[in-house]
Amino acid sequence: MQILMWVLELFLVLSLHPPILSAETAPPACFEADRVALLGFKARIFKDTTDILSSWIGKDCCGGGWEGVECDPQTGRVIRLILQRPADKDLSILMKGTLSPSLGNLHFLEVMVISGMKRIAGPIPESFSNLTRLTQLILEDNFLQGDIPASLGHLPLLQTLSLSGNHLTGQIPPTLGNLRNLQQLSIARNSLTGPFPNSFKNLINLQSLDLGDNALSGTLPEFLGQFRNLTYLVLSNNQLTGQIPISLCSLIKLAELSLGHNRLVGKIPSQIGNLESLTILSLDSNQFTGQIPESIAQLHNLWNLNLSRNVLLDSLPNTISQGLPSLLSIDLSYNNFNLGTVPQWIRNRELSSVYLAGCKLRGTLPNFTRSDSLSSIDLSDNYFTDGISNFFAKMTSLQQAKISNNQLKSDVSAIRLPDGLSSIDLHSNQLYGPLSSILNNKTSKFLEVIDVSNNQISGSIPELSSNLDLKVLNIASNKITGHIPSSISNLAKLERFDISRNQIEGTIPTNLGLLLKLQWLDLSINILTGKIPDSLLGIEALRHVSFRANRLCGEIPQGRPFNIFPPVTYAHNLCLCGRPLPPCKGKNPEKMMGQ
Numbered sequence: 001m002q003i004l005m006w007v008l009e010l011f012l013v014l015s016l017h018p019p020i021l022s023a024e025t026a027p028p029a030c031f032e033a034d035r036v037a038l039l040g041f042k043a044r045i046f047k048d049t050t051d052i053l054s055s056w057i058g059k060d061c062c063g064g065g066w067e068g069v070e071c072d073p074q075t076g077r078v079i080r081l082i083l084q085r086p087a088d089k090d091l092s093i094l095m096k097g098t099l100s101p102s103l104g105n106l107h108f109l110e111v112m113v114i115s116g117m118k119r120i121a122g123p124i125p126e127s128f129s130n131l132t133r134l135t136q137l138i139l140e141d142n143f144l145q146g147d148i149p150a151s152l153g154h155l156p157l158l159q160t161l162s163l164s165g166n167h168l169t170g171q172i173p174p175t176l177g178n179l180r181n182l183q184q185l186s187i188a189r190n191s192l193t194g195p196f197p198n199s200f201k202n203l204i205n206l207q208s209l210d211l212g213d214n215a216l217s218g219t220l221p222e223f224l225g226q227f228r229n230l231t232y233l234v235l236s237n238n239q240l241t242g243q244i245p246i247s248l249c250s251l252i253k254l255a256e257l258s259l260g261h262n263r264l265v266g267k268i269p270s271q272i273g274n275l276e277s278l279t280i281l282s283l284d285s286n287q288f289t290g291q292i293p294e295s296i297a298q299l300h301n302l303w304n305l306n307l308s309r310n311v312l313l314d315s316l317p318n319t320i321s322q323g324l325p326s327l328l329s330i331d332l333s334y335n336n337f338n339l340g341t342v343p344q345w346i347r348n349r350e351l352s353s354v355y356l357a358g359c360k361l362r363g364t365l366p367n368f369t370r371s372d373s374l375s376s377i378d379l380s381d382n383y384f385t386d387g388i389s390n391f392f393a394k395m396t397s398l399q400q401a402k403i404s405n406n407q408l409k410s411d412v413s414a415i416r417l418p419d420g421l422s423s424i425d426l427h428s429n430q431l432y433g434p435l436s437s438i439l440n441n442k443t444s445k446f447l448e449v450i451d452v453s454n455n456q457i458s459g460s461i462p463e464l465s466s467n468l469d470l471k472v473l474n475i476a477s478n479k480i481t482g483h484i485p486s487s488i489s490n491l492a493k494l495e496r497f498d499i500s501r502n503q504i505e506g507t508i509p510t511n512l513g514l515l516l517k518l519q520w521l522d523l524s525i526n527i528l529t530g531k532i533p534d535s536l537l538g539i540e541a542l543r544h545v546s547f548r549a550n551r552l553c554g555e556i557p558q559g560r561p562f563n564i565f566p567p568v569t570y571a572h573n574l575c576l577c578g579r580p581l582p583p584c585k586g587k588n589p590e591k592m593m594g595q
């Protein structure tokens with residue numbers, strides 16, 4: 001018995017303190033100060049549905065299976081901390097908490113990636129300025145707040161710095177201009193203000209600069225033209241002013257230039273054709289004037305050209321018809337173009353996206369020679385009158401079509417929609433004929449959006465089968481009659497249902513309450529009767545509702561959000577009552593009505 005105890009004891013001692021077999025072969029255990037620093041991080045994360053941190057247990061942060069932690073095998077010091085979730089839509093997978101300053105004690109750290117955690121809030125700790133061996137600091141898609149610490153400029157080896165997708169405010173600290181080795185700088189999708197720091201002129205090794213989706217102001221600095229290795233420049237969705245500096249046109253490695261949604265003015269520089277590597281040029285939603293420069297035709301790698309929403313003038317340069325051999329997507333919408341017809345070179349090209357909205361196009365819809373290549377088309381806000389019935393005939397790849405706000409006069413029964421179409425917007429034309437010819441059991445399962453509002457379409461809403469995946473059905477402002485079929489509940493994915501301004505009668509089917517994804521419901525200005533069914537209370541996603549101007553009666557469903565919508569939601573009906581309207585007379589209005 002005693003011997004057995006002794007053996008057990010020895011076993012325990014050995015397992016807690018494994019004998020050092022040889023200094024060379026044994027992997028060194030985690031350096032204690034590093035383990036403490038990591039546990040300091042773990043302690044400030046009070047919710048972790050990624051399950052990463054549950055692996056951070058035991059003494060050995062190097063060999064002990066700590067997910068995302070990597071050590072130098074010689075020294076046992078932590079050199080990489082990589083905690084990465086893809087920026088997916090699954091909002092339930094996250095870490096909640098703050099970034100512990102203790103991470104600043106990982107003095108040997110070379111790479112820190114903490115990204116996609118969605119709910120790591122609070123400031124970027126000043127202590128990170130002690131991580132002087134860092135070459136990569138990536139803190140994307142968390143919820144970090146406050147200013148960017150100026151002390152991050154003390155990380156001399158940094159090559160990649162990304163703080164994109166957080167809630168950072170204030171100006172970009174000029175000290176970041178000290179980071180001379182920086183190749184990738186990305187602080188997109190924050191709320192930064194103020195201008196480009198002048199010190200950025202030092203960042204000549206930059207290959208990628210993304211400051212898009214902030215509120216940056218000031219002009220585009222001339223010195224950007226010195227960044228000879230720049231391949232990716234994204235400054236879209238800011239408040240930048242002034243002109244495009246001509247120096248930018250010397251960036252011969254530049255592959256993407258995105259300056260959309262700013263307040264840039266002046267002409268597109270005639271030297272733009274020098275950007276020989278350019279594949280994406282987005283200058284949309286600025287105030288660029290003048291004509292498109294001829295040299296643009298030299299951009300032989302360009303596949304995506306977006307010049308929409310500027311003040312550009314006719315005529316398009318002749319050179320384009322022979323140039324731009326790689327072009328796949330063109331958007332010239334909403335400028336000051338008066339094109340009349342779709343230019344022949346656009347009709348004859350093999351293109352996948354053609355957006356020519358608001359280009360003063362007239363007459364018959366165009367014939368595209370390579371119509372099988374088109375996947376997305378926008379010809380809305382023009383003056384087309386004819387040609388809708390055959391228009392889609394050979395568009396076998398078409399997914400999205402927008403030809404709203406024209407003067408198309410046609411029977412909808414004559415329109416053949418391509419099978420793969422996911423979105424069709426024909427609102428504000430003069431289309432007529434029965435609704436059931438575009439919305440029926442044979443409607444493609446791929447179709448998610450139908451907007452035929454503001455036409456002359458008649459007939460009733462047909463019975464619907466469950467093999468439809470519609471998310472948006474907008475048939476408002478037509479001449480639709482009949483009832484809402486109870487089979488409407490088959491459209492289980494419906495998010496937006498607008499039948500307002502028609503002549504639809506009958507009651508609101510109880511089944512409507514089965515559309516649990518519904519966010520927008522507009523039944524206003526019809527001749528609906530009866531009660532608003534209480535079943536609608538089950539739709540938690542509802543944000544906007546209108547029952548205005550029908551002949552509804554009885555108690556409004558007494559629960560959120562129905563009892564807190566503004567009274568106008570229910571105005572001009574026969575006898576609706578209950579909150580937000582005055583209380584119903586009598587204790588049980590429903591029964592009283594039935595009598």
Ligand SMILES: *[C@@H]1O[C@H](CO)[C@@H](O)[C@H](O)[C@H]1NC(C)=O
Nearest residue numbers: 101104105126127128129130
């Ligand atoms: C950096 O590290 C030193 C030494 O460990 C420490 O004294 C100092 O407070 C740290 N700096 C920051 C900003 O945490």
Ligand SMILES: *[C@@H]1O[C@H](CO)[C@@H](O)[C@H](O)[C@H]1NC(C)=O
Nearest residue numbers: 203204205206226227228229
């Ligand atoms: C650009 O890249 C080249 C080759 O990778 C490199 O030699 C050079 O130092 C970089 N920086 C500048 C400013 O050219």
Ligand SMILES: *[C@@H]1O[C@H](CO)[C@@H](O)[C@H](O)[C@H]1NC(C)=O
Nearest residue numbers: 284306308329330331353355
């Ligand atoms: C052009 O840019 C605008 C604004 O960002 C966008 O809505 C549009 O879809 C783009 N056009 C194409 C063809 O991608």
Ligand SMILES: *[C@@H]1O[C@H](CO)[C@@H](O)[C@H](O)[C@H]1NC(C)=O
Nearest residue numbers: 363364365366367368387390
């Ligand atoms: C479009 O092409 C078809 C056949 O190629 C032709 O019959 C028709 O007239 C053309 N329409 C227009 C508007 O050019």
Ligand SMILES: *[C@@H]1O[C@H](CO)[C@@H](O)[C@H](O)[C@H]1NC(C)=O
Nearest residue numbers: 440441442463464465466487
């Ligand atoms: C369409 O679906 C409705 C309801 O499911 C059904 O009554 C009708 O027979 C179907 N029509 C066709 C043509 O399949």
